[in-house]
Amino acid sequence: MSSHMITPDLASRGFKLSLTRQGLASTATVILVLALVGNLVATHYDEVTAALVFMLGVTVAGAVGGLSSALIAAAAAFLIFNFFITQPAFSFRLGTERDLAPLFIFNLCAIVTGILAGRLRDRSELAKLGNARLTNLLRLSRALQSAGRVTDITAALASIAEPILNARLTLFRLRPGGVEWLGPADTARDVGALLTTLLASDDGMLVDRPLVAIRLDGSEGTIGVLLLEETGAGPMDLYLLRTFGGSVSVAFERAILSEQNAERRALLKAEELKTALLNSVSHDFRTPLTAISASASSLRIYRDKLDVETFDQFLRQIVDDCERLNRYTSNLLEMSKLEVGDDPASLQTLGVADMIGVAIQRVRPRAGSRHFETAGMDARIAVSANPALFELVLINVLDNAILYGPDGTRIVLSAEDLGDRCRIGIADEGCGIPEDDLVRVFERFYRVRRSEASPRGSGLGLAIARGFVEALGGSIEAQTPGVGNGGTKIVIELPIAGAVPAS
């Protein structure tokens, strides 16, 4: 596409005397052919036939090169005709007055023919130009249609709209407190007053050359402003700009809505965590509290009626449940930190075998005679995680394994380097989880249904573990079987931190 075809204003461009290289070449060719053929015809026929040949040439020049070519061709034809054909030949001097009249008429005819041919040619050129513009606008509207986010829109404005419109474009979003600059262009002018005037006016567009501001109206009022700063090549067609502004409005509103949706989803997720937290307070805390309260009050009231063993057992119960409460409190505190936002600075390189060792130490008091197997674990594997969260994840999953694996069974731990992630497995020999329920174990208050007596958890441990693992950028799932043919295996994947050098 040659450069003049993207001049912005169709109407004002009109019949400008522009001359392309192609037009110039064709005009020169036409003049040369005219000189030769005209001379030949004049020698063998008469001057009138020669004049008709010249007329034909001017018409051709106009059709090929447009108005300006036609005019140049007409002037050249006049000179050639005068020089070669009218008497005295090979001179611009005119012989008689009688010779002057045909020459003048000829010249007039040449010019009129040229104008007509040129106009025709320019019209078709304009139609072509309009076509190209339409294609560009279609491309632009497609780009806008597929824009899901505000950044997609500014990208489309920068890559497609700016070259088409020959203007620097800036998108502003109307916020309750004012307007927010979104790009892509960064205008050096102070546009505050312009935007204020536009937002207050009834018209959706404000023109203050070279600036044009278009108000972007959504379904529920104004959502923003599109500012165009013309960079030359003539003023822009306002009707076109209005249409353009309309399609930007639609895309912009959709992008805003979809971003708000995403925000809402994120909020909902945070809300879900908060609900889990509150439920954990009322549910997890009450059981140990009840045991402590009942034990202590019973010790006070029935001091003399309880045997030494029961007395001791009550005291132990109180100590154990205090430890349980302390653990829940840690969960709570970490959880509330999560909501404040995951601080990347809190990520550390943590040896997986190391952390598993720490977690086993923590749960051992309540593990009875369950046996932890960590054989063959590569001590160099490390993950990138927050230490407190990672420890709580491991403790919650281990507690779950202890809860469902009967006394005397094995709990098998493993760590595997998957390249960019580390896979940690914690498998028990418990009763297992029905295949259909493997996903549900991470739901709050899910508890495996069993008929025999067994210790019970709150049904929150794995839900909290999942929340933490996801906050650490990992994933967690339950598989069956765990150890041997029975039980459950919880598989955690976390971003790997590269190997820790062996000491």
Place this chain on the structure above:
Amino acid sequence: MTNILIVDDEPSLIAVLEPSLRAAGYVVATACDGESAVAAVRRIDPDLILLDLGLPDMDGKTVIGAVRAISAASVIVVSARHQESEKIAALDEGADDYVNKPFEIGELTARIRAAVRRRASVRVKPRTYRSGPLLIDFDARSVRIEEEPIRLSRKEFDLLQALAISAGQVVTHKRLLEVGWGSASADSQYLRVYIGYLRQKLEEDSTDPRLILTEPGVGYRLAPPG
């Protein structure tokens, strides 16, 4: 000897409650889920069942329904404070009372005593009720505080009587509305107003009730005698 069946899925609680209630002089059996609870009721026919609402295999309502079908035992529900709707459902299903977690043994045994007393009084219909300064004569439909006769309207007396028959135990809004207005779906606003009247006539300080206690979201309880 009163037989008590403790139904709870939390071993640490059973480990505390069983010896404590034994020390309080009860005969105690335990079950850890709904199914074994129903089996135990069939086997030992307890006088009272202490039922945790969060059982793994059945919801409280189902357990109570199953127990009620085979036993006349009193049922005291053990639940967390926030489970109002579950408590009401349990009471509607036939539970006699509830205890909020966490509780002290003293509170639990007081509830157990009230429930056992009521079981006994159902068989021998009492003619009077006395609790501290309050004396109710059910036949004469008269009420005295410190021997001073108190004039109560018919509705007020009916409500007080319903509370007194279950003294120490919660009586649901629904039950009280049935007693006073003949319909459980009547506006509980009326009930609040009438309880207010009763408190003004019976309580020393109606803004700090000691006799008619509010059980938020569930109903009212007449403070147990003694």
